[in-house]
Amino acid sequence: MSLSRRQFLQQGGVGLLAFTVGGCTQEMTPQQARERGADLQVFSAADMAGLERLGETLLPGSAERGLAHYIDHQLAATPSESMLMIKYLGVPQPFQPFYAGGLAAASTAALREFDTELAKLSDVQGKTLVGKIATGEVEDWQGPPAQFFYFVLRADAVDVVYGTERGFSDLGIPYAAHIAPPSRWGE
Numbered sequence: 001m002s003l004s005r006r007q008f009l010q011q012g013g014v015g016l017l018a019f020t021v022g023g024c025t026q027e028m029t030p031q032q033a034r035e036r037g038a039d040l041q042v043f044s045a046a047d048m049a050g051l052e053r054l055g056e057t058l059l060p061g062s063a064e065r066g067l068a069h070y071i072d073h074q075l076a077a078t079p080s081e082s083m084l085m086i087k088y089l090g091v092p093q094p095f096q097p098f099y100a101g102g103l104a105a106a107s108t109a110a111l112r113e114f115d116t117e118l119a120k121l122s123d124v125q126g127k128t129l130v131g132k133i134a135t136g137e138v139e140d141w142q143g144p145p146a147q148f149f150y151f152v153l154r155a156d157a158v159d160v161v162y163g164t165e166r167g168f169s170d171l172g173i174p175y176a177a178h179i180a181p182p183s184r185w186g187e
Contacts (some may be wrong), residue, residue: 017073030066038069041076042096047103049119055157057126062157070160085155098144105143
């Protein structure tokens, strides 16, 4: 059965997703999945570390809130059920090649420009690399359009950090969901 985004929100909220920890599937937020070391379904550990580094540079706090686990979970789902921003931007399904290509290109750029792995970039190096991705200035970028990759990944980070009741509270904005989830998610 395929759910619309509206139906999904009505039934449980975006943040409670099924993750597997130690062979047991449990409903938890992406942050809890990260904290408990939930199994990855699409990404390797190196991919996850690189994605978290990029996410932290794009939006501090996104790694802690489970950005990599959220994207991994959504990529493993049926594309029509995905809640990733890319779904609404006219990118052909499946979406995994888009993220894999962007991460591979960013990893190659980190090695070429800083002689280090993407996940091991310093804050300054991360900001420099992300700035080049955002402006399309990465030399020999071999992935999806760099600026588009930046846009999509930043939107995913914003969803994970601020698309929750906690995120609204962090911004000092009253949470006034059109359809309030039956439970608090993202915490």
